[in-house]
Amino acid sequence: MTAAVDFRLTDDQRALRDGTRELLAGRFGRDRLRAAVEAPALDRALWRELGEAGFFALRLPAAAGGVGLGLPEAVLVFEEAGRALLPGPLVACQVLASVVDGVATGERIAGLCAAAAGPVLWEHPADCDELILVEGAGKEGEGDRAFRAAASEVAAAPLASVDPLTPLARLTDFPRTAPLALDTSRLRREAALLTAAQQLGSAARTVEMAVDHARRREQFGVPIGSFQAVKHLCAQMLVRTEIARSAVYAASVTGDALEVAGAKLLADEAAVRNARDCLQVQGGMGFTWEADVHLHLKRAWLRAERWGAARELAELLAEGLVTGAEAESEAGVVE
Amino acid sequence: MDLAYTAEEEDFRARLRRWLGEVLPRLPAKPAAADWPGRRAYDAAWQRMLYDAGYAGLHWPRDAGGQGATPTQHLIFLEETERAGAPYVGANFVGLLHAGPTVAAEGTAAQRARWLPPILRGDEIWCQGFSEPDAGSDLASLRTRAVRDGDTYVVSGSKLWTSHAEVADWCELLVRTDPAAPRHRGISWLAMPMDAPGVTVRPLRTLAGSAEFAEMFLDEVRVPVGNRVGAEHDGWRVTMVTLSFERGTAFVGEVVACRRVLGELARTARANGRWDDAVLRRRLGGLAAEFTALWRLTQWNVSEAQRSGGVPGTGGSVFKLRYSHARQELYDAAAEVLGAGALDAGHTWVADRLAALSYTIAAGTSQIQQNIVAERILGLPKGR
Ligand SMILES: Cc1cc2nc3c(=O)[nH]c(=O)nc-3n(C[C@H](O)[C@H](O)[C@H](O)COP(=O)(O)OP(=O)(O)OC[C@H]3O[C@@H](n4cnc5c(N)ncnc54)[C@H](O)[C@@H]3O)c2cc1C
Numbered sequence: 121m122t123a124a125v126d127f128r129l130t131d132d133q134r135a136l137r138d139g140t141r142e143l144l145a146g147r148f149g150r151d152r153l154r155a156a157v158e159a160p161a162l163d164r165a166l167w168r169e170l171g172e173a174g175f176f177a178l179r180l181p182a183a184a185g186g187v188g189l190g191l192p193e194a195v196l197v198f199e200e201a202g203r204a205l206l207p208g209p210l211v212a213c214q215v216l217a218s219v220v221d222g223v224a225t226g227e228r229i230a231g232l233c234a235a236a237a238g239p240v241l242w243e244h245p246a247d248c249d250e251l252i253l254v255e256g257a258g259k260e261g262e263g264d265r266a267f268r269a270a271a272s273e274v275a276a277a278p279l280a281s282v283d284p285l286t287p288l289a290r291l292t293d294f295p296r297t298a299p300l301a302l303d304t305s306r307l308r309r310e311a312a313l314l315t316a317a318q319q320l321g322s323a324a325r326t327v328e329m330a331v332d333h334a335r336r337r338e339q340f341g342v343p344i345g346s347f348q349a350v351k352h353l354c355a356q357m358l359v360r361t362e363i364a365r366s367a368v369y370a371a372s373v374t375g376d377a378l379e380v381a382g383a384k385l386l387a388d389e390a391a392v393r394n395a396r397d398c399l400q401v402q403g404g405m406g407f408t409w410e411a412d413v414h415l416h417l418k419r420a421w422l423r424a425e426r427w428g429a430a431r432e433l434a435e436l437l438a439e440g441l442v443t444g445a446e447a448e449s450e451a452g453v454v455e
Numbered sequence: 456m457d458l459a460y461t462a463e464e465e466d467f468r469a470r471l472r473r474w475l476g477e478v479l480p481r482l483p484a485k486p487a488a489a490d491w492p493g494r495r496a497y498d499a500a501w502q503r504m505l506y507d508a509g510y511a512g513l514h515w516p517r518d519a520g521g522q523g524a525t526p527t528q529h530l531i532f533l534e535e536t537e538r539a540g541a542p543y544v545g546a547n548f549v550g551l552l553h554a555g556p557t558v559a560a561e562g563t564a565a566q567r568a569r570w571l572p573p574i575l576r577g578d579e580i581w582c583q584g585f586s587e588p589d590a591g592s593d594l595a596s597l598r599t600r601a602v603r604d605g606d607t608y609v610v611s612g613s614k615l616w617t618s619h620a621e622v623a624d625w626c627e628l629l630v631r632t633d634p635a636a637p638r639h640r641g642i643s644w645l646a647m648p649m650d651a652p653g654v655t656v657r658p659l660r661t662l663a664g665s666a667e668f669a670e671m672f673l674d675e676v677r678v679p680v681g682n683r684v685g686a687e688h689d690g691w692r693v694t695m696v697t698l699s700f701e702r703g704t705a706f707v708g709e710v711v712a713c714r715r716v717l718g719e720l721a722r723t724a725r726a727n728g729r730w731d732d733a734v735l736r737r738r739l740g741g742l743a744a745e746f747t748a749l750w751r752l753t754q755w756n757v758s759e760a761q762r763s764g765g766v767p768g769t770g771g772s773v774f775k776l777r778y779s780h781a782r783q784e785l786y787d788a789a790a791e792v793l794g795a796g797a798l799d800a801g802h803t804w805v806a807d808r809l810a811a812l813s814y815t816i817a818a819g820t821s822q823i824q825q826n827i828v829a830e831r832i833l834g835l836p837k838g839r
Contacts, residue, residue: 126457127751127758133456192456331833346838348822351829355776358828362773366755367748373458382744431737438740441721442730 127369129196136193140200143173148204150412157284157415162208162229162247171226175210176217180224186217191310195317195372202321202391205415207285209243211314211427212252215307219300220250220268231271232311233291234427245276245289253294254304264304267296283418309380312427313371316384319391319423320361320368322416326391326398327357329413333402350401357394364390378440385433391420458754460527467524468531474508475539482542488665488806495580495622498545502577511575512551514704519559520571526757530707537708546619550574550581552705554627557644561685561693570625570646582623584614584647584671585694592823594629595638595691599673601630601645603680608632608645610653610676616817620656620669623649628678633688644690646682653677663809664800705818706778707753713785714746716804720785724792735791742788745781749774772819772827779814779821786811 129137147166156163170176178194180186187193194214201210212232213223222228231248233240235255242251248271256264275293331354334345344350367383395417399406406413424430460468483500486493505511514529515521524532544551555574558566573579590597599612610630617626626647633641647654653676658666685693721739724730756770786808790797797805815821829835 126761127755128762129456327833331835334835342838343836345829345835348826348838351835351838352822352825354833354835355825355828358833359773359776362770363745363748363752363777366752367744369456370458370748370751370754373456378743379747382747385741385744386748433744434737434740435733436740437743438721438736441718441739441743442725444718 137196140197144204168226176213177224192372198314198317199321202318203325215310240291242289266300266302283422312384313380315423315427316387319387323361323390323394326394330398330401353397360390381433381436388424495546499577501542506576526761533707537711546580549583554581579624581625582619584626584628586616599630607677610673614671616668617671618668639691642690644684644693651676710749720792772824776824782811
């Protein structure tokens, strides 16, 4: 009766989460966030500090200068990044840490694009030293090919990004040299999961923002949080966050493709819906540029389109139902 | 974060599977839904089989006659029994999930010896007499009176929505023993024999056409004072112990079952052509994510309970809110798959669709659960 399945965070995982939260609160507090909104070029010094803290080398083996941790730990760190709205190609640098030299330490910044039906979007084009392009059938990485180019060799057209913290460009030309030997299906899965982790962090943060406001703002002589209509909005925000948390954490442990897809679907929904509800709770103030909630909403929209959008994820999961792959992959976990 | 089972847990699972494989083929045929005496006998026989094999009261403490299993082993039990198609807890629900745990936690040694073994053996069936015509969500406003007369309480009043009242031997009854005290402090918890003179049960028909629950009229029913569990007037606290059990693991088997139904929906849709509809397909895909996540949330809650000494926390409200809604969505999707076939009340999915409508009402409505989440977890101010 001693050991048993224990889904909860270990003490080390808790410490990692708390340490990351502290680091980000110290180095990327609200002032820095708002400054970044006005001037979105990445802070290279901060990026190197993130590198030193192990943000990108987290999963590299200790022998390769990494921290030797796994996907669950990376997910906890990225959840914190999502909470803090930390900008930059974080997911790209985390999954490419062993692919592009200098990325693990934060010295160099790599971007990652996936060819899609619509325009191929490049995040933080002005800040990337290198760009990796993944193109192919897309589904589970079958028939994928990956190419690498220096940022200066890539042609891109500017695009007014909906998210003030994520400058975007549209790829127009990319020099395709020899394809990289990359496990792209794994890369897509990990990128999706880390994106979902950021969505989870954002969702958890907007619940706090809404609840905090609901307790302090008074109307009709009472805190608006005593009105049931407001209370129930907040309760549903928490429910969405917790269901997404279970899905994201479990997917980080199993690494199962369908669980990752489900986790991304639920985390996208939680981040977007929670930001919307938070805005509603904040009233007119929530509609201002000055309030932070629009930054959460816009980033949530952006992330929801990256590494699997709802329409694609739902199809993938539906297919999993017929092939019975879900039952099997689940059995592999449970048994 | 660890989702791997220990060797001990795997061993438990393997033994359970073997046992289920041996005994399930020997089960008698399932009785008709409307045959209540038959259903009682069936559920009781299954409980007896569990008892004889050492699986009864798995997660109850040993000193209550249970097996003292970990919450994880209990989870494995619920998962495996569902997968193997074993009967549900059925008529034993209140005994095993509410009344029994309450007696185990709050009863005297004599009370435990009297009531717990028959629950574990499937010999005695319990029902829950909490709700009243004027006390639903606001349970603490209940008015059924118990007046002390020497060594007995004389109980008068009426109860409503009492599930399994027709076939029960005992009722865990909430009564008002001190009308002058503040609402929560004048309530007591009694074990009332259902065959006592003055108890009248009138079955009520649900919208699904069945008679799941009943109205219960109590006319000067004499209940020995020795049948009170916990101190006099302390019944509210005693009851809250039970309610948190109800919201803990009551739905585990069902989540596993919902995932199976979802697979059946997909295969049916493929066969009847509905699968070509992208809206329906994506809806089913979304539900797959939902039920997988609900299963993971259950594991999360169980891990929490394991460390906090087995008492499920407020996580149960989060789960119940999401699950009750998801279950209704599942059977609405089933109706989409069936098309006009969804008008056939004889189809199991249609029967389950109707039954699912109670999930957002019974055991604390969704509105009440949202109040609980907002006030007890998020700390928002109480209000009306
Ligand atoms: C299938 C089934 C089986 C049941 N079995 C049993 C049983 O065995 N034993 C037993 O004792 N009871 C049983 N119940 C009763 C169940 O617990 C109650 O139905 C439930 O608590 C709601 O009470 P009510 O029906 O009186 O609805 P009400 O409390 O009258 O609620 C009506 C509506 O008002 C809303 N409402 C009420 N108060 C609030 C509030 N404060 N804030 C916001 N909205 C509010 C509710 O959410 C609901 O939508 C059963 C019910 C069902 C459906």
